[in-house]
Amino acid sequence: MTVLSRFRPAGRNRSAGARKTVTFGDASEVKGSPSWSVASLIFLFFVWWWIKRGPDPMINDRTFPSLRQSWDAFFELVDIGYRRVGLWDHTWASLWRVLKGLIYGVVVGVPVGFAMGLSNRLRGIFDPVVELLRPVPPLALLPLFIVWFGIGEGSKVNLLFFAAVWIMVIAARAGVLGVHGSKVHAAYSLGASRWQILRYVILPNALPDIFTGMRVALGVCWGTLVAAELTGTTTGLGAMIFAASKFFRMDIVVVSIIIIGVIGVAMDLVMRFLERRLIPWRGKG
Amino acid sequence: MKDLSVGELGMVYELPKGGSVEALQNVSFDLRAGRLLTLLGPSGCGKTTLLNIIAGFLAPTSGSVTLGGDSITGPGQERGMVFQQGALFEWQTVSQNVAFGPRMNRKKRSETETLVRDLLSTVGLQGFGDKAVYELSGGMQQRVALARCLANDPEVILMDEPLGALDALTREKMQGLILKLWQETGKTIILVTHSVEEALYLGDRLFVMAPRPGRIEREYELPFAKEGLDVDPRAMKASPEFIAKREELLSLIWEMEEQIMGHEGAMS
Ligand SMILES: Nc1ncnc2c1ncn2[C@@H]1O[C@H](COP(=O)(O)OP(=O)(O)O)[C@@H](O)[C@H]1O
Numbered sequence: 389m390t391v392l393s394r395f396r397p398a399g400r401n402r403s404a405g406a407r408k409t410v411t412f413g414d415a416s417e418v419k420g421s422p423s424w425s426v427a428s429l430i431f432l433f434f435v436w437w438w439i440k441r442g443p444d445p446m447i448n449d450r451t452f453p454s455l456r457q458s459w460d461a462f463f464e465l466v467d468i469g470y471r472r473v474g475l476w477d478h479t480w481a482s483l484w485r486v487l488k489g490l491i492y493g494v495v496v497g498v499p500v501g502f503a504m505g506l507s508n509r510l511r512g513i514f515d516p517v518v519e520l521l522r523p524v525p526p527l528a529l530l531p532l533f534i535v536w537f538g539i540g541e542g543s544k545v546n547l548l549f550f551a552a553v554w555i556m557v558i559a560a561r562a563g564v565l566g567v568h569g570s571k572v573h574a575a576y577s578l579g580a581s582r583w584q585i586l587r588y589v590i591l592p593n594a595l596p597d598i599f600t601g602m603r604v605a606l607g608v609c610w611g612t613l614v615a616a617e618l619t620g621t622t623t624g625l626g627a628m629i630f631a632a633s634k635f636f637r638m639d640i641v642v643v644s645i646i647i648i649g650v651i652g653v654a655m656d657l658v659m660r661f662l663e664r665r666l667i668p669w670r671g672k673g
Numbered sequence: 674m675k676d677l678s679v680g681e682l683g684m685v686y687e688l689p690k691g692g693s694v695e696a697l698q699n700v701s702f703d704l705r706a707g708r709l710l711t712l713l714g715p716s717g718c719g720k721t722t723l724l725n726i727i728a729g730f731l732a733p734t735s736g737s738v739t740l741g742g743d744s745i746t747g748p749g750q751e752r753g754m755v756f757q758q759g760a761l762f763e764w765q766t767v768s769q770n771v772a773f774g775p776r777m778n779r780k781k782r783s784e785t786e787t788l789v790r791d792l793l794s795t796v797g798l799q800g801f802g803d804k805a806v807y808e809l810s811g812g813m814q815q816r817v818a819l820a821r822c823l824a825n826d827p828e829v830i831l832m833d834e835p836l837g838a839l840d841a842l843t844r845e846k847m848q849g850l851i852l853k854l855w856q857e858t859g860k861t862i863i864l865v866t867h868s869v870e871e872a873l874y875l876g877d878r879l880f881v882m883a884p885r886p887g888r889i890e891r892e893y894e895l896p897f898a899k900e901g902l903d904v905d906p907r908a909m910k911a912s913p914e915f916i917a918k919r920e921e922l923l924s925l926i927w928e929m930e931e932q933i934m935g936h937e938g939a940m941s
Pocket residue numbers: 686687688694695696714715716717718719720721722723887
């Protein structure tokens with residue numbers, strides 16, 4: 389094993405031990421291919437460059453920034469920021485809102501989901517609320533939230549909370565309902581009280597589902613955020629996009645979009661990492 | 674030591690779509706403390722239902738169960754349970770699983786640690802305490818389940834097909850372990866099994882149950898479990914006495930199967 393061989397694409401090496409003759413339809417053989425992913429990314433940039441060099445007069449540097457322009461815009465943002473706010477501050481403002489929305493969503497959603505998974509009466513009480521509000525797109529509530537919570541931080545964080553909370557309710561409920569009856573029975577026979585069953589059996593059993601819910605909610609919140617920053621703030625990646633569009637700085641718009649995408653991917657990777665560290669028993673029950 | 678008494682137990686499940694299933698009908702028996710009772714019978718004859726009623730997870734439609742004179746109304750730690758699989762806590766290590774009962778009872782930490790170490794070596798898992806339960810084989814997981822159950826020092830241990838998911842070889846080894854635990858601890862054990870050989874080898878008393886309605890069809894008093902540890906298990910299972918009993922039970926069960934099939938044929 390050389391150091392280099394560790395970086396060889398998995399596709400080459402993996403069947404060294406046993407060569408399977410049936411791989412089509414075998415899920416364990418489909419792991420993706422890093423080299424093709426790199427190629428695909430390069431192709432994406434190539435398409436961008438290729439569109440730019442075409443003769444269409446509608447595609448000029450003002451409407452469709454070039455790679456070069458976007459690159460420069462990125463360093464302009466890194467160096468001096470946008471509208472006297474640094475790029476990092478914009479990013480952090482967005483991240484912080486999403487984080488707050490998610491935390492409130494977890495703090496409220498998990499107990500409600502647990503209640504719904506444990507009691508007929510509470511299930512009955514919460515069911516109409518959850519089922520009616522869950523399909524509502526969060527942005528439909530923005531006008532109301534602005535009136536109720538003010539145009540600033542209040543309405544934004546509440547909107548993200550709204551986006552996260554139903555996902556967390558459903559996830560926590562699924563986690564509770566997924567507990568194997570024999571685990572609860574075993575715990576009772578070992579002398580556990582109701583409270584101890586909740587704390588030492590139902591909660592840890594539900595953690596994998598709760599964590600999956602958090603991953604989904606984080607993604608949804610991040611997607612809702614840009615629209616939530618449409619008004620009432622000068623900070624945040626969304627606010628940056630809308631301000632830039634007013635001044636027709638499409639290069640800044642493009643860079644912001646890329647940053648939003650990259651951060652979205654990074655957050656999911658962090659969540660997956662945490663999941664492996666904190667919940668190693670996932671799927672092992 | 675407490676005797677178990679089951680009196681005229683009846684259990685009728687009402688089906689959600691109407692109709693009902695008589696899972697148990699007039700089941701009565703007394704089990705003196707320290708005996709090992711095996712329950713044998715085709716699926717659907719109410720073995721799990723009976724065990725769940727004794728464990729206190731189900732209330733019977735009629736009749737009663739008492740342990741040492743006290744009637745059973747819910748689960749309690751004087752009646753431990755070992756399930757076929759899936760009842761260990763996969764978020765805990767082997768030691769934490771075994772320590773679960775004492776911990777729920779707020780026992781002293783140092784005492785619990787000693788107890789857990791002793792129990793792990795009793796079931797042959799010394800050195801495995803810090804492993805995650807999902808890293809263990811099926812047989813080792815059942816050893817953990819036994820140790821966890823013993824940690825609370827129950828009067829009665831109920832086992833619902835505890836070896837049902839294991840391969841034949843592991844199963845034989847585990848039968849030896851169950852016999853050893855029974856003889857060393859003197860606990861009352863009720864063990865459900867599908868295997869005729871297992872029921873004969875482990876049972877110091879044996880009930881053959883029949884379905885529709887679930888009931889005790891025949892009772893046996895058996896000598897094998899008491900001698901089981903002193904002689905070679907293979908030799909015992911190959912002895913003429915054992916084989917004679919095995920064939921007797923098999924033909925009884927075959928007869929029952931035929932009746933069931935005939936009954937189902939008549940219905941369809
Ligand atoms: N919760 C339930 N609801 C309705 N019927 C049940 C339920 N549990 C068991 N039964 C029925 O009761 C009978 C006995 O079941 P069970 O005690 O599980 O038998 P065994 O463990 O011997 O296979 C079966 O006919 C089964 O279908």
